[in-house]
Amino acid sequence: MKNKFYKQSIFFSVIFLLTTLSAFSIQLTPRITNYKINADLNTETKIITGQMTLSWRNPSGDTVSTLQFHMYLNAFKNTESTFVKESGGQLRGKKIDDDDSISWGWIDIVKMEAEQGFDLTRNMSFIHPDDDNVNDRTVLEVALNKPVLPNETITLNIEFVSKLPKIFARTGFSNNYFLVAQWFPKIGVYEPAGMRFAKKGGWNCHQFHGHSEFYANFSNYEVDITVPETFVVGSVGSLVNKIYNLDGLVTLKYIATNVVDFAWTASPIFEVVEDNWNDVEIMVYLQPEHAYLADRHIESVKAALSYFDEHLGKYPYSTITIVDPPISGAGSGGMEYPTFITAGSFWGLPAGLRMIEMVTIHEFGHNYFMGLLASNEFEEAWLDEGFNTYFEGRIMDDAYGKNRSFIDFGKFYFGDRVFQRLGYTGMSNPKIAEVFRYAWEYPHGGYSSLSYNKTATWLATLEGLVGIETMDEIMQTYFERWKFKHPCANDFIEIVNEIVPKNLGNKYGENMNWFFDEVLYGSNVCDYKLAAISNKSVKPPLGILDDIIERPDTTAEGEKLYDSKVIIHRLGEVIMPVEILIHFDNGDEVLELWDGKSRTKEFSYERTEKIEWAKVDPNEKITIDINWLNNGKTLKPETKVAWKYMVNFLYYLQNFLQTLIFFA
C-alpha cells in the first residue's frame, strides 16, 4: 500500500510538472481569469466546501469598481428563482422533487477577501439584470474597496459552500452519483466597448435561465477535488496528481487550460473505458450495466473528432470525457462542458436507433460551438446550439449514411438532417418568432425548434446555395478567426459576406445580408410551389392572315408542336434563388434559374416534346422551404405508391381483426 502510494506520487508529480509546463506555456487565449480551487465533497450531505483563489485581469480601458459572479446553484434554491419559474420546475421531462428538502441546491460565499486581506463579504449583493425577479440569487455583485485599473489584475480569496441539488436538470446528485456543474462562484465576462454588441464597457453576467447557462472567460483551472477513495472521478481537463489521504479520502488534482468552464463527476460504480483518437485520450464513464455500450460512445466521438478535424479545425485539448448518468440522474445527461460531456444510454437500445450516437456527437460538438467559439448562449443561443446541430447532422450523415443516420430499422429509416429540418418545418407555427433573440425570450416552446432546428436548417440552405466547399471555407475561417474568443452574429455574417462574393462573384448579390435578414432576423417562411404544368398543341393561325409572317415549320412530318408551360408560385414571404428542373417526355431536361422574387413565374417552351414533370429545387438545396411536397408536379403520377400503401394497410387491418377473432 505504502509502496503503491510512493509510486503513484512520483508518477503524478512527473505528470503534473509536464502538464503544468506545457499547459502554461501554450497561451491560446487572452488569459483574463485563473482559478485555483480546493473542493471537498461530502457525499453524505451533498455539500462541497471550497476555497478558491481567483485572479481577474481587467481587459478593458475602463476603471472597474464592481465584479459580477455567476452563483448558478442558487437557481435550485427554491421555486422563486428565474430558472425554476421559467422551466416550471421541469426540464426535458424531469421534474424537481419539491417534497424532499435535500432536493434543493444553493451556493453561499462564506468569505471573500481582496488583496491585503480586505474583506469584501459585506459588499456583496444579488442583482437581477435580466428580469425584475428580486428573489433570483444567481448573479452576485461585489463592490470593490479599490477599483481595478485598465489591464490591472485583481486576486481574490473566496471561501464558499455549495449544496448540490437532487438532479432534475443539468447538475446535482442522485444517490451516489454526482454531476458537479455550475458549482463555484464564476466571474462574469467584462465586455469592453466594441466587443460583440457592447457600446460601452460593462459586465455581461446573465441570470441562470431555463434554456441557457454558458458565457464565461477562457480560464486556467487548477482544481483539487477531495472525495472518498471509493469514488471514481472524471473531470474537465487532465488528472495530474492523486493523493490518498489517511482518512479514507483521496484528493485528485486536475488542470484545465484555456477553457470556459469546469465541471466534474463522481460515483463509486462507474466503469471507465479508455481509448484514443490520434493524441486525444477518450474516457467513457459508464454505469456498469451500460458498459457494453461503450463502443457506441467511442465510435461516435471518434467520428466527431475526425469530422471536425477535417472540416472545421483541430481539437486543441488532449482529453475528452464522456459521462453516462444513471437513470435516476438522467436530467444531467446531454450536457456539455469543455472536454467533458454527458451523454446517456439505454440498456437494450437497438443499434438502429442512434440516440447514443446523436447525443454524443452533439454534446462533443459543443466543444467547438460554445467551448472554443465561445459565443454568448444567453443572447445568441442559435450561434451555439444551431451551429452545433448543423454539424451534428453533417457528422451523423457522414458516419452512418445520409438516409439512415438517425433511425435505421429495415424498411423504416431516416437521417438526422431530415429529422432536424422537419423539427422546424413541422412546427405548428414556424413564424412564431425570429431566431435572433435572447434564449429566454423565445415564445411558447419555440426555443429548440428555432435555435436548434431552424438554424441548422438555414445553415444547410446556405450550404446548398454556396456549395459545400465554400461552406467549409466559411466555417473554417470563422473557426480560425474566432477560436478562443467570443464571436457574435455580426462576426459570422462578416465572414460569409467576405467569402461568398470572393468564391461566387455576384451570384447572390454584393453580400449575403438579404439571406440573414430572411432567416435570422425575420420570422417569415419560405415556400415555393410548382403550381401548374400544361402542354397545348400549337394550332395553325386562323382568320385573315394577309399580313401574318409565318414561322418556319421545323417539325418533321407528322410531328406536333406543343406550347408547354411551367408555372411556379412563391407562397411564402421569404425570397430565395431557386432552380427548376423541367423534364420532357423524350428524356430531355432543362434546368432553369429563377431569382425567386416575384409572386409567380412562368417558363414557356415550344417544342415537339411535352413536359412530363417539373420540380422546384430538384437537389433540395433550399431546406428551409417549409413544404417540399408542393415542389414537384408530374402529369404521370406514381399510382403504385397508393397500391403499396393500400396493400399494407389491408394486411395490418386484417391482422388486427384476426387478433380480435383469436381472442374472441
Add this chain to the structure above:
Amino acid sequence: MKIIKAYKSGLKTSLNSLQLITIGYLFLLIPAFFIALAYWSSFKSAIGNFMSPGNLLNGFDYSAFKELMRFEGEKISAVTSQGFLLVIFYVFVALFISGGIIFSLNNKNSKSNLLSVLTGGSRFFWRFLKLNFYSLVVHLIIMAIIYLPFAILVISSFESAATEKSTFFLFLPFGIFHLIVMLYLFTINNYAKFALVHNNSPKVLSSLWTAAKFVTRKFFNTYSLALLLLIAPIIFLLGYFKISGFLEMNSGLMILVVFLVQQIYIWLRMACKVWFLSGQFEYYLMNNRED
C-alpha cells in the same frame, strides 16, 4: 397421449375444413378490403400530381411521408378513422365468427358452410358476449393483482436504480407470469365456449365455472395442448417476417407478390385458429365422453 391425439385430430379437422377456414378468411377480407379500397382512393387523391410521394415506392422517404401526412393527411385520416370504427364493430363480429366456427366443429356430421357459420354465430352471440365480458373482468382483476406489487416495487426501487436494466428484470417475472395466467384464462374461456355450444347451455357463468374446474383439474394437459397449438402460428409468423424481409414492393409485380404472400399468411392464421379450436374441442370431447 391424449393431447397428441387431440393435436393431430385438430390438424386433421382443420385440413378437412378448408371451406370453413375460407369463410372465416372472407369475413376478414371483405370488410377490410372495402376500407382499404377507400384508403387507396384517398391516398391516391392525397398524392395527386405531387412528385415526392413517388420516393415512397423505392424505399422510404421520411420527409415525403411526413409532408404528405401533414398537408394532405386529412383525406387519409378520414379513412383510417373508418378503419378504427371497423375494429370496434369487429369486436362483435369476432364473437360471431367464433360462435360460427365452434358450432360448425360441433356438427361434424353436417358440412361446414356459410349457413352453419351464420347459424352458430347468431345462436351463440349473446352467450359469447357475456362470457367474454366475464372473462375480461376476471382478467382485469388478476392484472391488478399482478401489477400492483410490481408498481410498488418499481416506485420504491427506481430512486436507487442505476439503469433501466434492473427495472426490466424486475418486470420480466411479472410479465412472464401474466402471459402464463393469460393463456390459462384464454384456455378456460375456450373450454367454456365448447361447453356452451356442445351442451347448448344458456348458463354462461356456470359454463365458465365448469371450464375453470376442468382446465385446472387437467392443467398440465390443457396447458400443454394450448402451448403445442401455439407453435404453428408462431412458425408461420416467423416465416412471414423472413419472407417479407426479402420482398421490396417497388414495382407492380412485387406489390402483387407481397399481396399474395400476405393473404396466404392471413389465411394460414385463420387455419391456425380453426386448428386451435378444433384441437381443444377434441380434447374437451374426449374427456366428456369419458366422464
